Amino acid sequence: MAVPWEEYFQLALQEKLPMKIPEQTEVHFPPVLHLLERRQELMDADRDLRAQKEVFQTMMAARKQRWEQLEQKEQELTGSFVRFDKFLQDAEARRSRALQRAAEERHRAGRQEAEAKRLQAQLEELQGERARLQRRLEGLEPCARLLGQALEQLPEFQEVPELVARFDGLANTQAVLRLSERRRLTELEEAGAQLHRLRDAWQEELLQLGQQRAQLVERLEAAREHTLHAESKWIQIQNTAAEKTLLLGSARMAALNLFQLVCQHQRQPPTLDIEDTEGQLEQVIASENTADE
Numbered sequence: 001m002a003v004p005w006e007e008y009f010q011l012a013l014q015e016k017l018p019m020k021i022p023e024q025t026e027v028h029f030p031p032v033l034h035l036l037e038r039r040q041e042l043m044d045a046d047r048d049l050r051a052q053k054e055v056f057q058t059m060m061a062a063r064k065q066r067w068e069q070l071e072q073k074e075q076e077l078t079g080s081f082v083r084f085d086k087f088l089q090d091a092e093a094r095r096s097r098a099l100q101r102a103a104e105e106r107h108r109a110g111r112q113e114a115e116a117k118r119l120q121a122q123l124e125e126l127q128g129e130r131a132r133l134q135r136r137l138e139g140l141e142p143c144a145r146l147l148g149q150a151l152e153q154l155p156e157f158q159e160v161p162e163l164v165a166r167f168d169g170l171a172n173t174q175a176v177l178r179l180s181e182r183r184r185l186t187e188l189e190e191a192g193a194q195l196h197r198l199r200d201a202w203q204e205e206l207l208q209l210g211q212q213r214a215q216l217v218e219r220l221e222a223a224r225e226h227t228l229h230a231e232s233k234w235i236q237i238q239n240t241a242a243e244k245t246l247l248l249g250s251a252r253m254a255a256l257n258l259f260q261l262v263c264q265h266q267r268q269p270p271t272l273d274i275e276d277t278e279g280q281l282e283q284v285i286a287s288e289n290t291a292d293e
Contacts, residue, residue, distance in 0.1 A: 255280045262287045 259280035263270050266287065272279045 252277045255284070258284045 255277050256274060259272065260270065262284050272283065
């Protein structure tokens with residue numbers, strides 16, 4: 001571990017300088033001589049420190065150079081490791097590619113062998129089909145002679161393929177007509193079924209409409225009855241309100257008459273409003289209380 005510059009020079013200075021003040025001898029030197037000796041000692045210590053500093057710098061430079069060499073060697077070793085690792089990776093990649101090519105070759109060989117077996121089986125099948133067609137051709141030979149005789153009796157056809165094409169066209173036309181007939185019958189059956197469904201739906205809708213009409217009629221009768229009941233109740237309320245209004249008017253007139261009589265009896269002019277019935281009653285009651293006292 002490297003020692004810092006300050007600590008190193010401090011330690012060296014402590015080694016050069018005396019730790020204790022020497023005991024005074026019997027010989028007494030002048031102070032100037034002591035200062036000169038002290039200065040000489042400091043110069044010697046400074047010189048030794050410079051020398052040690054140069055030695056230390058030389059050691060540090062050598063150590064730095066050594067570190068640089070070690071770092072360079074480390075970089076070279078790292079590069080060697082990287083190149084070796086790359087070499088191993090390349091070798092592994094080449095080995096993987098070689099194994100893959102070998103597997104592909106085996107797979108290709110297997111496919112080729114399977115293809116060869118398939119082609120052999122197909123060849124055998126074609127040979128069997130050729131033999132079957134040959135036997136069929138031999139069996140159709142009488143039909144070919146019959147077509148030749150029919151062609152001689154039909155001058156509008158020049159070759160047997162024309163006659164066969166005409167027959168195929170008629171057969172195709174018959175098949176198309178039969179298919180069209182089946183389609184028409186299917187469409188008629190679907191139309192009949194749809195008509196039957198529409199009739200059932202129409203009858204069901206008529207039944208639902210009849211039920212709704214009956215319900216609406218019942219609701220209308222109930223609404224009419226409720227309206228009549230509400231009208232009669234409203235008339236009764238109006239009559240009751242009229243009676244209450246007449247009774248209230250009579251009470252207010254009686255209260256006003258009593259109030260006027262009290263004012264006349266007390267020989268005081270009326271001070272309350274004509275519409276203030278409660279005040280008038282309170283004044284009458286107060287007047288009765290005063291009279292009782």
